[in-house]
Amino acid sequence: MPDLNTWLLISPELILTVFGLLIIVIDLVGREKSHAVLPWVAILGFILAIATIPYLAQDQTIFAGMYAIDKFAFFFKAIGAIGGILTVLISIDFLRTRTPAKGDFYLLLTFAVLATMMMASSTSLLMIYLSIEFLSYMSYLLAGFLREDKKSNEAAIKYFLYGAVTSALMLYGLSLLYGISGSLNLADLTKQFAASSDLSVKALGIVSFTLLLAGFGFKISAVPFHQWAPDVYEGAPTPVVAFLSVGSKAAGFALLLRVALTAFPTFHAEWIALLSVVAMMTMTLGNLVALQQTNVKRLLAYSSIAQAGYMLIGVIAANVSGASPFMGLNGVLIYLAAYLFTNLGAFVIVVAIENATGAVEIPEYAGLVKRAPLLAALFVVFFLSLAGIPPTVGFIGKFFVFGAALREGFLLLAAVGVINSVISVFYYFSIIRAAFFEEPKDATLIRVPGVMTASVAICAALVLLLAVFPQSLIDLAGMGMGMFGIARP
């Protein structure tokens, strides 16, 4: 039986579990009127979970090496919880008219965030698989949450089918790894690979990494495991999409980084080659297809695929031993934090407009600046940040990621990344163009609930402030790399 201290170390997870259960209880026991508190209960849970984080990070593992309590994990836990808060804020209004079953939604969302936290801490093959599956199931349910809506159903089924295939591939890879090492622990795996000069072990190692990549690639929506994204983005409830695009992606990156850097350092050259190809395909395909989209949600889906490609550059350039501040790894962390506020902010606006007018096609955004001046103006901030144009935090993220690629000599990757970010300006601008340069067909003002306005304003303020004063973010990301000081062979 673990002692009290161990329990304390996983208090964010425990808090979310308790609050998830609390939501069920209120939903079942409370009257209809009391359901209005549900979203705020979920938010309180997330806030408490975040509040414990600064006291916990210790760079150790618990539960017999299965679960890491390090700053790296906590960085991602914070991202997951912040993503959860913002998702709840945009869900309140979205769900009001669409479904009666609100309690289930917040429960699933709370548990989905819990799953991302567990992914961030997983250091054993078993935990990796369980946490990924946990997140997947929560996500399938959330994607299909609007039972009456055919598109939502379609999204859930497609998501499930792709998820099942990639998870089977990943499971196969995990079992190969267990076969090689006889241990579930990532740290043992490293030793095994380093000690063995057997060619078949090497071959199996590469094969199993490739198979694992299917599972991670599915979560981060990297080509060729991205096909679910456009349909799910279009069909699933928009707040869920917002969460998937940020929380789920961040957790996928957490696992990818941890596994690649702590279990496979022996195959550094091989996985770099593999990921380079994936990254270039992901950026290029995402951007080129996004150019042709007319549906805002599908456009954001392809944009989020492309963004995963940029982040992969940071993973490839991750150099944890270098003396340079451009280490790739901190680039990914900064990029993810930037992407969190940027993409969620953009989604808040998409949801607000969809709620008020039902518009999801770019031509329907025509003249938005006259109908919702504040939203339109803030849209520009988020798109600048997505395109990596200063003075936004997205620029800081791209700066670190591309800087690391150049520093480590990945010139081709950097070149492809840069060309892609120019292409991306074109389609991000297509929305701005409709919103600002074209005349509205119907000039009625769009009413936006105060909660939404507040959350979009907070996101925009952070996008700008973190760009002008990036120091705290850079420091946090630097701390977040803590684990690699001890885990490196």
Add this chain to the structure above:
Amino acid sequence: MFNYLSLLIALPLIGAIVLLFVPRANDRVVRWVAFITTLVTFAISVALFASFRATADMQFVERVAWIPQLGISYYIGVDGLSILLVVLTTFLMIIAIGGSWNGITERVREYHVLFLLLESAIIGVFVSLDLFLFYVFWEFTLIPMAFLIGIWGHGRRIYAAIKFILFTMLGSTLMLVAILVLVFAQRDASGALSFALTDILKTPVPIALQGILFAAFALAFAIKVPMFPFHTWLPDAHTEAPTAGSVILAAILLKMGTYGYVRFAMPLFPQATEQFTPLIATLSVIGIIYAALVAMVQEDVKKLVAYSSVAHLGFVMLGVFALNQQGVAGGMLQMLNHGISTGALFLIVGFIYERRHTRLITDFGGLSKQMPIFATVFMIVTLSSIGLPGTNGFVGEFLVLVGAYESHLRWYTVIATSGVILSAVYMLWMFQRVMFGELSNPKNQVLKDLNAREIVIMVPLIVMIFVMGLYPKPFIDRMVPAIDKMILISKTKQQVASVPAMPAMPAMPHAEPMTVTPAAEEK
């Protein structure tokens, strides 16, 4: 110590924020707030200019660590190369705000907010001494300008705005990559990671890298200048932009490109500068002749002025790349002159467009009878644009040609000189067709002459045309030390590195300050 340069960047920004709190319907208040903001900013920049000492050092320097791990700092300062461009910016911003007093009636508040943001960013570009900071300001100028074209422009404004964004983005992202590679290379050489220009200049850039880095910087700047063949965005952007947008675009934004060469590309990469000079000189000369020929056949007055910009900027580039005192001084002066003359030309085109809603040359004719004041103003500006002695254009052009002729670019200069004649041809021919002849079109017979506001806007420009044409000494004197320093950096390293065997260096640039300027002789 309080830093006035930072105030210069901050003031328009504060003005923009204040405007956000002015009620939407209150257009008068909005215009006045914007106008006063630009006026105060101008006053401060003039005060800075007055207390500017004619030395080669950076002045009013402020340096605060921004992202210390990366050696990035908020590092600003001005020298002779930049102070005049700052003053030009603040000066023309007042004109631009005044020039759109009646022309802009829709979304007035947003318009002025964007203008003030633009001013802040442009000043930032000219005073940044840190490459990261420079890039941030450089990129940020793009956004307000694209919106000004896209929202308040004419006709194919959306196409023009997007073309403008994509062209400039392409160049600037490559520049970002080049900045990073440069900084990393300098770190390997010196051991300290720093984005500050002064630190980077301390160690020579490896010769192997110079070519490619120069190419990346040069491309970004060439698109901005714009040099042939990267100029195609300019006629579109100019034609569709609102009047004040064109003024700022031509008069200031283009100078960011030429300034980039003088401040960054040439001093940082001397060997590459030498290698690329024939190419750049060729493109400049092609630009001068080609743009002049295209301008000649334009039917739209505004497009004609836009193409004349390409030709004028060709002269600037030629002078700058001559890399001697006259050449660079001429190039720098020509940047200011072009800002004033072309800014004035765009305002003039705006005046008749506001009256007639057309800019086709064939729609006019004989306007001088109906609008005598307008005709006088137009005449002076036209003559200044073609570089008649006594006006500012002459001094700059003359120095450029003398400098380039004295340098290794002699034969380019010979060809470029024909551009001077061509510019007279297309400008005077346009002037003749618009202003003289029969006043046959009945719509033109009722045109009103310039009103008081329009005259007040034009007077400062005309005064500057003559001041800089007759007595350019105060401007040149303040530039020369910085120019000499820039030439020294851009040249000596190349001599040390490329011809180390040479016993003595005979071709050291002469550094004595110029005492007599050609225009002063003229008098």
